[in-house]
Amino acid sequence: MKRIAVRNLRLCTKDCLCLYVCPTGATDTEDSIIDASRCIGCGSCADACPSSAISMVVAEYPPQQRKDKDVCDAVLDAADCRSRLEAMAKKIAAETEEDGLRRLMKAIAMSSRLSSEDLLREGGYMLPQSSVSQDLIHSLIADPPEGFPTAEARELLRRIPCNDREGKKEESYRCSVCFSEFTLDDGEEAACPMCHAPKEKLERL
Amino acid sequence: MKYICQVCGYVYDEEAEGIPFSELPDDWACPMCRAPKNLFEAEEESDDGSAAIAEGPESFEKIPAGVLSAIFSNLARGAEKQYRSDEAGLFRKLSASFSAKAEGTESIEDASTLNSDFLERKLKAVRNAAKNASDRGALRAVTWAEKVARIVGSIIERYMKEGEDLLRYSDVWVCSICGFVYIGPEPTGICPVCKVPGWKFERIEGGDA
Ligand code: SF4
Ligand code: SF4
């Protein structure tokens, strides 16, 4: 499995051994973020770092664990219950004059959110790359509720490709003729959807 | 007979302690996690809640706004873990565009009822489904959520009895990993539910809501 190096800026003590051992110069960047496009995943930097500041992470996440539909349904229902408690606690916190009650209700709101999130991870929403997550975003873009940030949602789909749709994989391209950016499903006739420039004019992103 | 703390798993062994559990004072609390006496259960007792079944939405359109908000804040965490901080920011924007509406006037009693419903029906339904599917991860999440909801319920109850006195000179802390709520001085040990170190607890400030 292809891996790449990432540096945890909070742990890095700037001892710079990673600079010496990297065969491609990927670790030598001004903003301290390892250049993923140069990293070949050799792992030398992670081994050399005296502060254990570098981790090797998978470059492409494997599909998430499959979840049983009954589990997912029950999780959504439980998360709904917890989110109602969260809303209720926030409201009580906002309306009360008592300092203790306000702190307690803020704590319960935070706690409820954490439980919902944890349950939802186990109910199919583990990876942003999963088709469950991606289908949800697609369906919200198709029929956006009031106030839904459609542009941000599209940007997410562009940045995070789906990793478990069978037979189909989206790839991002830029057209060198009209400079539009778009995604094409793997296997789809490759041509720019805007200016119809042929395949040779397309640059993979 | 042994009695087990349903929050942190501490075992009170009557034989070893020499005092029957029932004779402990009412304000006795778990020496590990301070859970009150009523959160202990006798060892054999177990209730699989097999009557509870799931009633979930069929498609995305039916997912309530509060849940969508939590799905996206969770995916923001997922992106963060993958060192994708820009994407995490985008997910947080999606999350913020949804919020559950609190209906009508809410009181602490309503919060207590809703918490019990979560424990007694909703989580049991997840537990049953997870058991049938042999889904260990989901069972783990249910166990954490259960312990956290129990402690939340017991703190709400104490507040209903003692009022502001309960919190006047005490801080309120939340484990930023599992949501365990703790009242008292800065936590030094590990979280009794998810076992992370004490510094992962966040102190809840009063001030503005
Ligand atoms: S070797 Fe480790 S501590 Fe030194 S600069 Fe590289 S990442 Fe930072
Ligand atoms: S894994 Fe190898 S190529 Fe990548 S940054 Fe580290 S030393 Fe350089």
Ligand SMILES: [Fe+2]
């Ligand atoms: Fe915890």
